[in-house]
Amino acid sequence: MRRAGMAGAGAGMVSIAGCGGQNDDGTTTQGTTGSSDGSGGSGVADDSFANYVTANPTNWQFNHFNFTQPFSHPMQTDMLQRWVISTNEFSDYAVSIDEFDGQNERAVLSVRDGLTWHNGDPGDPVTGEDLMAWFVCHAAVNSTVAGLYNANDIEVTGDRQIELPLDGSVNESIFRQSLNNFWLNVPYHRYGEYVERFMDATSDEERNSVRTDLRSASFDEPFGNGPFKFVSRSSNRLRMELYEHHPDADQINFDYWDVIRASTDTASVVLGMAPEGDIDMVRNFTPPQSVLSQAKQNDGILTNQIPALWGQALPFNCGHEDFGNIRVRQAIAELIDRDLVSRNYGEFGVPVQAPSGLVGNINGQNEQTDRWTRWVTDEGEEQLHRYQNPERGRRLLREEGYTKQGGKWMRPDGTQLSMPIKVPSGYTDWHPIYQTISSLLTDEGIDSEVKMIDSTSYYPNHYLEGNYVTAATGWTLGRDNPWYTFGQWFRPLADKVYKMNFKPTEVEVPPVGEPDGELQSVDVLQLFQNVRNASEENLQEAITEFAWVANQFIPMLPILEINDTAWMTSDDWNWEPAKDDAAWQAKWPQWWFPRMGLMNGKSN
Template sequence: MKRLAAVVASLGLATVTACAGGAGDRAAGGGGTYTTIDALKPGIDANAPINPYNPKGNAFQGYNSQWLAWTKNHLTDPNQFYPGVAESWEIAPDQSSITIRLHPNGRWSDGKPITSEDVKLSIALAYTQGGTAYAVDPRVSGTAADVEVVDDRTIRVTQSGKNPSSTFVRGVMETFVVPAHIWKGVLPADFWDKLKTARGDGPQAEAARTEVTGLAEKVISFAPAKDVSAGPFVLERVNPGEALLVKNKNFHNAAKVAPDQVKILGYTGNERIWNYLIAGKLDNAPFTAVPTDVLKRIDQTPGNTVVRGYTPVGNALAFNQSKKPYDNAHVRRGLAYLINREQVTKVASPEGGAAAVTTSGLHQKAAKAWLGDSFAALEPYGLDPAKAERELKAAGMRKQGGKWAMPDGSPWKLTISVPAPFSDWLAGAKAVTSQLNDAGIDAEVVTTADYPLYLEELAAGKYDVGFWLVALGPVPYNIYQRLYGAANGWQLFGGRLKHVAPGTEGNWMGGAETVKVEGAGKVNPGELAFNLNSASRAEQQKIIATLAKVANQDLPVIQMWDYVNTQFVNTTRFTGFPQNDSDALRLTSGVWLQLGMIKKK
């Protein structure tokens, strides 16, 4: 899949000097130079600030930009992490609080100690951006209610008891930590007083919330004069083609950080990454969609090796159920029986995908972990034209002259919409329409110019059928929000769940508010999905078992393939890379370097 740069407003200019690469590079010492790309930043903007809150900013996660801790993306437990700025942490059994201890010898690249005040200031900045644990509105679930500095290296963050959430801990740990002595002037001196007022009710609270969130652009556009890093590297310079970072000698684990410097190369699409790999320029390339013929060329380069692992993401064909005939579950099931998912995956994502075993809303590995033996009881929807015909006829569809038509005899034209830059989605959609045409369904693919426009038109209900990312784990609540959240009509208002009409407020999937499920009766899947947010582990398992049945029987989507985290490493210069199925593969190689995993050859 092509990677896309975030579209943002024109922001403040960086003070990093842009210059031509090559001749001026600082000579690497005994550790050498580690070269990679940043999957989060396709195009490097030499004029962007050194700012982790800026989508184009020259802050590279795991290198010079640090979270409190790095998420492992465990199959079922979202609260497992590798150390970042935090050395250790203690999570209350009910997730009501987390106590974080910083590395006792943690220092910024300018030599100043990293303290709890840095973390508190960083949390204040995060509140201006909203979301996760730092939503300003107290009615939002999973928000922090109190931030307490216990001592210079210990800080405790307490969750609001009004609407607790299982996503709270992860939201806290994924906080960017910046130096207070550089950033403190960005926020007003009375920020915490304003925040306290914002958590209340009435006009004053509403005004305070507006003031806090109104600081967002100021935070995003802030441009420090130089990089003061908590990570293993410090940005030395940047030009449109690459960023050069040098080793931070004050990093707490500097002795185990192998290279002396890191080059992060820019790219405009997968083709550029393929060329880098074929030329042997990269020590690591994160997830990259690669066709089989290109993979063979990459394999021929000395040292190049493919590493594969779990990624909690799946691809699905999603239906706008407010449009006929997709409002009928029999039609959706009939289509599922006509699609050969193995063949589609082979065409669309042969190296970066595994055909979905069935539709459950979950990645198949997570499904097996959560559902156990009951996973095998789900209907697999294997290729079966006879079952497809029975389902379509049950919906009243007619077959006339070898072509399927609507119940009233009018033509049925099935259109799949995809964003043109997503090469795997486009190939997959073409494979699906080819199979459906062979089965007597008039089907075509229509492309949209780019992904932001695709999402905009999808939310507006302009498409009948489109591709949609699902199974976004590891948090169960997040996984099922993709099927039974805002896109399917369930909206949260003042802490209460409400189902809105199809075609309104982003409800483009248009599913029914309640669904009859064999063995479970009448179910409101949106309520169940919402309850995952505050349920215990045992309760989550029961809810997931029901939601998997709902998704499997009602088919709001047909899961096509689970993504495989296909990465490339080159072992001619460095060793110690994560092996197949390592949970570290979901993190940047900057995290591998700071943990001391990578060794100089």
């Protein structure tokens, strides 16, 4: 999703990807930065690095499991690990995997030595109890990662260590990927109440109650363990200062990190960043070509492209009287020209070739690629349906009792088939995607309109409540193993699948290789088990089986896959690695480089 967001937010993270209108950390401010005389207080040209947001910081609360305006900054808390996408290399960071035995169903993990909370000078050590709380709370909210372990049997085995019992055998690469894009941001002293209640729960009703309370809790006071510590906030700025007790604080030569509220017109923000702007960074913005061309002429602006490992999708409300029908969803998929939609999105996106949750449709040069086929067998790749046949779509509608009269598709009850699409208003670079879809369907005779929803309420009040007919979101979680996409689409939450309103036991698809064949029930939970438990040698076969189900059931239709563009100023800041260095390919360089000593303020 747009924000590891919601994958991120949905997974208890700050975000996974960001687009025009808002940044992933949920922040905002506008005003002066640096020392009062305009020069860096520590001998650098600018003593405050500032990232961009559009929301009012005074409206934020600090429980990131609550999707109502949460705030948890990536420089205020530490990520569990670092993953370089281009090389598939993992580095331990806030947490290390000391032992992993997938077949014997156990893993041992430790918190980084010297990591402390921002509640003193120095604060309390981050402990094994805090790490236990992280895993328990993610189980409480039913994050995809929680499907890999038994939360109730976690043991704190040392001051900084836990033993994590796996829920059956687990593929090691899946486990490693499960820790990506997460921060160590669940202090026991803040979340202990929910941890203990969940551990003591003896029924689904009690566990659901914990989930509800954790999702709705609002924390007034910030917390963290990262290199920058919260100082203050106003309606236009949240300020953090360097936390000298962080293990990597000596890599950083500036004193403040500001989160600045600025215009919702992200294009004007990025073009104004240098040489005199207050903003130094927009984590991710996909610009129109005109903006990109202007930015390239500004020597003080630096851009870099990173594989998004996601793209935009059209989720269906599978409880809807029309779109709860698999054949109607398939018909809509046939009628949408993904190639046209991608062209209208811009140069940073390409169409998904075979909608099935397989990432790898785009390369770093914004060109179509078939890297997605590495996840499935050759036969499985050929069998996946491409959804490029509008005539099949029309036939499917007729077979389900819909008729076309006077250029309009009519439902069996005589009313026109209608498909409104809810879209977050602030995600401006998404808008051409869904406007194109709406236009295509309107031309076909289906009543379709884009309904803009305020961005702050879109996910908590609409998408995550299943309050839509069709909607806008991302189609995977910013990880490339399909197990995570399948998790976003099919993993059950209580008695229904998260977001799309169908039960796992209701999934029916035609036989493999026969898109028009008779529907048959499939065991989704067993498919999850097969992928999770597979050895590396058998993983492709297990994914092939699940990919067919995703391809046919399509609870959401993947439209395109994108590259992300990071924006930084370089007039006052040094960014050391060459642009082709693999260091740029870990999300996100703006968060990692200061910690690694690869970004610092230039001398005054």
